[in-house]
Amino acid sequence: MKVTPLGISGFIPTSKTDSSSFLVEKNNSLFLLDAGTGVKKFLEKDMAAELSKSKKLHIFFSHLHHDHTCGLTWLLKLFKGKIFIYVPKSPLVKFEGEKIIHELTSPNMFGSSLKEWPNFGDLISYNTTELLIDGVDIKILPQKHSGGSVGIRIGKFAYITDTEPTKKHIDFIKGCDLVLMDTMFDKKDYEAVTANNKKAEHGWSIGNGIIASKAKIKQLGLIHINCFYDSHQINNLLSETRSQFKNTMIPQEGVSISVED
Numbered sequence: 001m002k003v004t005p006l007g008i009s010g011f012i013p014t015s016k017t018d019s020s021s022f023l024v025e026k027n028n029s030l031f032l033l034d035a036g037t038g039v040k041k042f043l044e045k046d047m048a049a050e051l052s053k054s055k056k057l058h059i060f061f062s063h064l065h066h067d068h069t070c071g072l073t074w075l076l077k078l079f080k081g082k083i084f085i086y087v088p089k090s091p092l093v094k095f096e097g098e099k100i101i102h103e104l105t106s107p108n109m110f111g112s113s114l115k116e117w118p119n120f121g122d123l124i125s126y127n128t129t130e131l132l133i134d135g136v137d138i139k140i141l142p143q144k145h146s147g148g149s150v151g152i153r154i155g156k157f158a159y160i161t162d163t164e165p166t167k168k169h170i171d172f173i174k175g176c177d178l179v180l181m182d183t184m185f186d187k188k189d190y191e192a193v194t195a196n197n198k199k200a201e202h203g204w205s206i207g208n209g210i211i212a213s214k215a216k217i218k219q220l221g222l223i224h225i226n227c228f229y230d231s232h233q234i235n236n237l238l239s240e241t242r243s244q245f246k247n248t249m250i251p252q253e254g255v256s257i258s259v260e261d
């Protein structure tokens, strides 16, 4: 299996990084996890040539906040095969995914509605925690976030974003080769946002390191990186996480990572 990060920035894209999107290739099937500004990398020649070989793209959303969906309409022009969109519904999350996707692609928001796209395959809303797509097993974990979000596991790879990872994540990611985790905050900022019993809504360095260590995963990648952090703060994020879980890295956009099947 191959995982290619397309956008690792949290909330706002920066001059160097895009907002959330990740491409996963497994058993000749292609999955896109979130469609933030990272989708723009589909424009790049090498990537476009690679994508042109695929007849289907399965798009999974962690949730539908703007930074995870703003590249969706670009796919009308950027993917020639058929697009299948999967959104979680109640009781997994509180939002009405199908309705939101139709609104985002409605003529008021965009030139052509989803059902008229020549590359539209299907829009599927699900409320189960396991799906089988083209023989690939996808596991879903409902998470706490404003409106709710879901964690997604494909084989030994897990994508955990827009939540603060908790105890239930330990079982969900157990045995994973690679886990990408929302790490929006360092220790100082996490303590500031959670003062007065407020919820963080996102992960933080030390907390994620502890979860990764307890789950005994092989490698942890930090994503949804705080867009306001400079390189010094990003390095600090890494070293704080490594104090709990040594094999931690920040993935590079456009550089594929091999994951054991």
Ligand SMILES: [Zn+2]
Pocket (backbone or CB within 6 Å): 010, 011, 020, 065, 067, 068, 162, 224
């Ligand atoms: Zn986000």
Ligand SMILES: [Zn+2]
Pocket (backbone or CB within 6 Å): 063, 065, 145, 162
């Ligand atoms: Zn969010």
